[in-house]
Amino acid sequence: VKINSGFFEAFYDHGVTSFYRLVREAHEHGLLVISDVKRGDIGSTAKLYARGHLEAPRFRDVDPAMIPDAVTLAGYLGRSAAQPFIDIAVREGKGVFILVRPSDPGADEVHEFGDSRKFYEHMAALVRAWGQGPGLVGECGLSCVGAVVAPKDAVSTAALREAIPQTPFLVPGYGAQGADAGACRPCFRPQGDGAIVNASRSVIYAFENPKYSEQRSDGWQSCVAAAARDFAEDIRRCTSARPAGAGAMHESR
Amino acid sequence: VKINSGFFEAFYDHGVTSFYRLVREAHEHGLLVISDVKRGDIGSTAKLYARGHLEAPRFRDVDPAMIPDAVTLAGYLGRSAAQPFIDIAVREGKGVFILVRPSDPGADEVHEFGDSRKFYEHMAALVRAWGQGPGLVGECGLSCVGAVVAPKDAVSTAALREAIPQTPFLVPGYGAQGADAGACRPCFRPQGDGAIVNASRSVIYAFENPKYSEQRSDGWQSCVAAAARDFAEDIRRCTSARPAGAGAMHESR
Numbered sequence: 001v002k003i004n005s006g007f008f009e010a011f012y013d014h015g016v017t018s019f020y021r022l023v024r025e026a027h028e029h030g031l032l033v034i035s036d037v038k039r040g041d042i043g044s045t046a047k048l049y050a051r052g053h054l055e056a057p058r059f060r061d062v063d064p065a066m067i068p069d070a071v072t073l074a075g076y077l078g079r080s081a082a083q084p085f086i087d088i089a090v091r092e093g094k095g096v097f098i099l100v101r102p103s104d105p106g107a108d109e110v111h112e113f114g115d116s117r118k119f120y121e122h123m124a125a126l127v128r129a130w131g132q133g134p135g136l137v138g139e140c141g142l143s144c145v146g147a148v149v150a151p152k153d154a155v156s157t158a159a160l161r162e163a164i165p166q167t168p169f170l171v172p173g174y175g176a177q178g179a180d181a182g183a184c185r186p187c188f189r190p191q192g193d194g195a196i197v198n199a200s201r202s203v204i205y206a207f208e209n210p211k212y213s214e215q216r217s218d219g220w221q222s223c224v225a226a227a228a229r230d231f232a233e234d235i236r237r238c239t240s241a242r243p244a245g246a247g248a249m250h251e252s253r
Numbered sequence: 254v255k256i257n258s259g260f261f262e263a264f265y266d267h268g269v270t271s272f273y274r275l276v277r278e279a280h281e282h283g284l285l286v287i288s289d290v291k292r293g294d295i296g297s298t299a300k301l302y303a304r305g306h307l308e309a310p311r312f313r314d315v316d317p318a319m320i321p322d323a324v325t326l327a328g329y330l331g332r333s334a335a336q337p338f339i340d341i342a343v344r345e346g347k348g349v350f351i352l353v354r355p356s357d358p359g360a361d362e363v364h365e366f367g368d369s370r371k372f373y374e375h376m377a378a379l380v381r382a383w384g385q386g387p388g389l390v391g392e393c394g395l396s397c398v399g400a401v402v403a404p405k406d407a408v409s410t411a412a413l414r415e416a417i418p419q420t421p422f423l424v425p426g427y428g429a430q431g432a433d434a435g436a437c438r439p440c441f442r443p444q445g446d447g448a449i450v451n452a453s454r455s456v457i458y459a460f461e462n463p464k465y466s467e468q469r470s471d472g473w474q475s476c477v478a479a480a481a482r483d484f485a486e487d488i489r490r491c492t493s494a495r496p497a498g499a500g501a502m503h504e505s506r
Binding site: 004006007009010011012013015016017019020038039040041042043045046048049051052053062066074075076077078079080081099102103104106107108109110111113114115116119122123126 | 260
């Protein structure tokens with residue numbers, strides 16, 4: 001599961017307490033947790049952010065289960081801002097996903113900047129470079145340094161997939177944000193892995209969708225479960241090369 | 254004062270509790286507080302981040318004094334990511350500072366991207382545009398939407414100052430990061446205002462500096478106070494057009 005920190009930070013330190021509790025609860029259910037924090041600061045500060053959001057606790061009274069398995073990062077302050085997280089990912093078998101092509105159309109005014117070469121292509125090349133080196137790439141050929149890549153048009157998405165073949169993609173935009181499984185297909189490698197597609201609102205708020213609420217009178221949990229199953233099945237169908245292909249993160253560990 | 258959230262988040266929710274307490278304590282001393290959080294997410298999530306980090310509390314049992322007066326933001330997800338913060342800044346007389354040219358040399362691999370026009374110039378133009386409109390620019394001619402601009406070479410810094418004349422600069426890099434007051438001078442407007450220079454490590458850790466520790470046997474507080482005075486005096490000298498010129502944030506309120 002991917003948990004977005006913003007929705008918890010809205011409730012100050014109380015929300016942050018709940019965030020860590022939810023990570024622990026997800027771990028108790030055997031789930032891997034991507035913490036969507038999009039942090040990005042210069043190297044000396046990035047080290048501290050990495051302690052709070054990815055590193056195994058240095059205190060005996062802090063439950064290691066409340067620390068996520070992967071984080072999203074803003075890499076716009078350069079390599080030194082990402083390196084402390086990457087070092088931990090290598091050492092502890094975790095992962096990072098760095099923003100390369102966000103899903104929001106408003107992000108295009110930044111990421112489509114450039115003449116012959118676009119800014120998002122530049123960020124992709126940096127993320128590729130940061131993810132190479134001893135201990136960074138797993139047996140499956142995927143790095144622990146991934147990229148957040150929204151499915152835009154099929155041609156440019158396929159080109160990006162080809163340009164950074166060792167980089168696992170975390171794919172936002174499915175469901176409430178408008179992308180379907182077909183649009184996500186170019187984010188996967190030819191063999192059907194290399195991407196984790198994320199759906200948030202279309203699953204969490206399934207009880208507001210007549211498709212689910214009209215058929216299920218047993219509460220919102222049942223609607224959410226049905227929407228999650230439909231979503232997973234939809235993605236599985238589009239990655240047909242390997243019908244039960246697991247996500248990139250799992251394989252890179 | 255500018256407080257960097259990363260150093261508190263390293264201690265999980267306990268650290269975040271301390272962060273809010275420190276903001277309140279600074280307010281009790283009559284200080285304005287810039288919260289250095291560098292948040293940046295798509296519009297729907299940015300609204301929630303803005304609630305936790307800038308907006309007046311919606312709960313009666315939350316002390317408004319623990320909410321900062323301004324925040325730093327990463328504007329790389331475009332206007333919609335900054336807008337919720339800007340709306341609050343206008344409504345509540347607060348401010349935002351958006352990353353345009355960070356101080357860390359490692360950030361250059363991102364911000365110097367581009368051929369005829371550099372990426373940092375593109376970000377500067379966006380921040381300028383986001384900061385214009387009804388209610389955004391104060392009587393002094395400065396907007397509530399500022400930019401984080403490190404003092405690099407004098408020529409390019411002066412060009413940036415001229416390109417976005419209504420944008421107050423938050424200037425990192427002084428002291429421990431290597432810049433002196435002369436390097437900061439081009440960040441100010443000709444009349445000597447329009448910039449807030451920040452010094453962190455050179456002031457906080459003044460007790461490690463023989464210049465202060467050898468002359469003062471009365472503890473670290475005295476060293477910090479002396480370093481803060483020296484720093485303020487150094488900046489005041491270089492903005493000689495208005496000897497007692499207040500910072501931009503104060504004037505734009």
